[in-house]
Amino acid sequence: MHAVYPLLLGALLFAIGLYGVLARRNAITVLMAIELLLNAVTINLVAFGSLIRDQFNIGQVFTLFIITMAAAETGLGLAIVLMIFRQRGNADIDGQRQLAEPLGGPADETDPSADAVAIAPGDGGSEAEEEPVVARALAKTEAAR
Amino acid sequence: MSSALAVSALPAAAPSYLSPTGVEIAFVLIGLLVLGSALLVVTVQNLVHAALWLVVCLGGIAGEYLLLGAQLVAWVQILIYVGAIVVLLLFGLVLTRAPIGRTDELDVKYKLPAIVVAAAAAGVLVTVIVDAYHTTWLEPRAAVPQGTNAANGAALFRFWVLPFETLSVLLLAALVGAIVVSRRGADSESEENRGTA
Numbered sequence: 001m002h003a004v005y006p007l008l009l010g011a012l013l014f015a016i017g018l019y020g021v022l023a024r025r026n027a028i029t030v031l032m033a034i035e036l037l038l039n040a041v042t043i044n045l046v047a048f049g050s051l052i053r054d055q056f057n058i059g060q061v062f063t064l065f066i067i068t069m070a071a072a073e074t075g076l077g078l079a080i081v082l083m084i085f086r087q088r089g090n091a092d093i094d095g096q097r098q099l100a101e102p103l104g105g106p107a108d109e110t111d112p113s114a115d116a117v118a119i120a121p122g123d124g125g126s127e128a129e130e131e132p133v134v135a136r137a138l139a140k141t142e143a144a145r
Numbered sequence: 146m147s148s149a150l151a152v153s154a155l156p157a158a159a160p161s162y163l164s165p166t167g168v169e170i171a172f173v174l175i176g177l178l179v180l181g182s183a184l185l186v187v188t189v190q191n192l193v194h195a196a197l198w199l200v201v202c203l204g205g206i207a208g209e210y211l212l213l214g215a216q217l218v219a220w221v222q223i224l225i226y227v228g229a230i231v232v233l234l235l236f237g238l239v240l241t242r243a244p245i246g247r248t249d250e251l252d253v254k255y256k257l258p259a260i261v262v263a264a265a266a267a268g269v270l271v272t273v274i275v276d277a278y279h280t281t282w283l284e285p286r287a288a289v290p291q292g293t294n295a296a297n298g299a300a301l302f303r304f305w306v307l308p309f310e311t312l313s314v315l316l317l318a319a320l321v322g323a324i325v326v327s328r329r330g331a332d333s334e335s336e337e338n339r340g341t342a
Contacts, residue, residue, distance in 0.1 A: 003281035007274045009176045015267035020187030022259035028237045050288030057300035072319035078237040079323035085241040
């Protein structure tokens with residue numbers, strides 16, 4: 001096999017992932033694009049590993065390491081995204097203007113109920129509860145200041 | 146073929162691009178599948194469909210690993226990526242109440258710069274790679290003994306024990322951190338609120 005085929009695949013996949021990271025707005029799709037970037041790197045590692053074939057088996061071992069780190073990164077990233085969503089009502093990364101927690105602004109939020117139209121009516125209770133929780137958290141930080 | 150055992154190839158040893166081997170044909174076809182589904186992952190408007198196209202993309206990459214002679218890595222890819230990470234991402238989509246149908250929320254004002262950056266990266270990488278490696282011949286069959294479980298296990302526990310253990314601690318720390326972070330928002334008040342709801 002010509003070595004350019006796997007290397008080109010890695011390069012093009014990297015470019016696609018780069019586009020995804022830059023152009024996507026939903027935080028979870030950005031995480032998906034980061035998975036594409038990591039996979040582009042691991043394709044390169046495996047290709048060079050089977051090209052060089054050293055005794056340390058460095059390409060494949062590092063691929064296993066990267067897959068492990070991708071799992072750690074995705075778990076932690078999703079936890080952060082979920083926390084941000086719980087506090088702010090949306091997970092769009094270009095809408096986040098505040099680094100502070102529990103973040104300053106209802107002005108920042110899109111109305112969560114607008115997104116939830118398709119959800120069954122039984123969910124309405126928890127939906128209505130969302131706003132007071134956010135408001136109370138905000139009031140508490142205000143008081144603390 | 147036999148001269149390909151020499152590492153990184155005598156330039157003259159590389160056969161013509163016009164007479165591809167079966168492995169090459171399979172690799173290119175699966176590669177097109179991978180690239181197409183990756184494009185769909187980053188462009189499709191329906192977020193759940195994006196996650197499902199990611200399954201196709203990662204599964205195709207596992208096939209590419211098999212063609213490159215890395216069988217353990219291929220199955221780990223299926224297990225961890227397709228089995229765990231994509232499911233985690235789908236859970237994330239559900240828990241953040243991502244819109245189910247088509248959305249226009251993915252049309253951002255930075256789309257054009259993003260296309261320019263991605264095209265520039267692709268152009269530079271492709272140019273450099275083709276220039277540097279167009280004569281390099283890679284023999285996947287010679288790499289098969291290195292891709293077995295036994296070879297990977299031996300390398301991992303003979304040469305890479307310390308990184309391996311460090312990584313296990315990192316994974317533990319990341320998962321404990323994820324639990325702590327996602328419990329953080331639930332302070333006492335909202336917790337009892339949730340209890341009554």
